[in-house]
Amino acid sequence: MRPLGEQDIRNSFVNCSQGEAKRVNLPRDLGERPWDDLDFLGWRDPGAPDRSFLVTERAGRTVGVTLRSSSSRRGFLHRSMCSLCLTTHPGGGVSLMTARKAGPAGREGNSVGLYMCTDLDCSLYVRGRKPPGPGGRFEESLTPEQQIARTTANLSAFLDRLGV
Template sequence: MKPVTEREIRACFVNCTKGEAKRMVLPGDLAARPWEDLDFLGWQDPSAPHRAYLVAESGDGLVGVALRRATSGAKHPRSGMCALCLTTHTGDGVTLMTARKAGRGGQQGNSVGTYMCADLACSLYLRGKKQAGPGARPHESLTLEEKVERTVANLAAFLATVTGRPPGSVDG
């Protein structure tokens, strides 16, 4: 992913108002992010742990999505798999992230969700730059490039459900 600015980030959100985008807390370390290793930018709002944000490149530029993290009712650690990068985590390392749909669907209260790495560090798990624990990344015969393509396709499919556009028009 190419580096993005605060202004670009705030302008690309498709499922929140301009006021909400203006008030969102952006990561303070944008300049220090490992952009060459990122397939998308994801972060959690430090002032509201139930809010998270994701920005991805698409054919039309950037697409930003405001997410809401589900609260876990589980009392015992369990494993879960991220639907984007297929990394397995124990405990609360994977969480259901929901996004209000863009446009009329979102105005009517419709949302979609998928299970994602709670820290949205899928790109770093794929590349081995961050470890999720023993067995979290099962051995695959796919190349890194193929794993990245799969993750980007999974993300594009999720973004397509949020935006209501065909998956081919929203790619990461």
């Protein structure tokens, strides 16, 4: 992914108002992100833990979506799997993230949900750049490149369902 600046990110959101996009708390470490290893930029709002954001490149343009996560916590012995990268995490490491659909459907309150890594570091898990914790990645016969392609295809399918 190419490095993004603050204005690129704010202008990319498709499922919120311009006013909401202006108020998004952006990550302070944009210059330090491992852009070459990212399929998308994802972060949680430190002031509102149930709010997250995801920005990616799609069909030659930058697309951002706002996400809400459920606040239910699961026990440490419970494991869940991310639907994007297929990494498993104990406890609250995977959250149901919902996003309003883009356009009129979103303004009517329609949304789509997907189980995702709570920290939105899917790109780093798939590439082995961040350890997911005990038992987090299954041994697969797919190459890392094929796993990356699957993750981006899963993200693309989610964005399709949002009407982006």
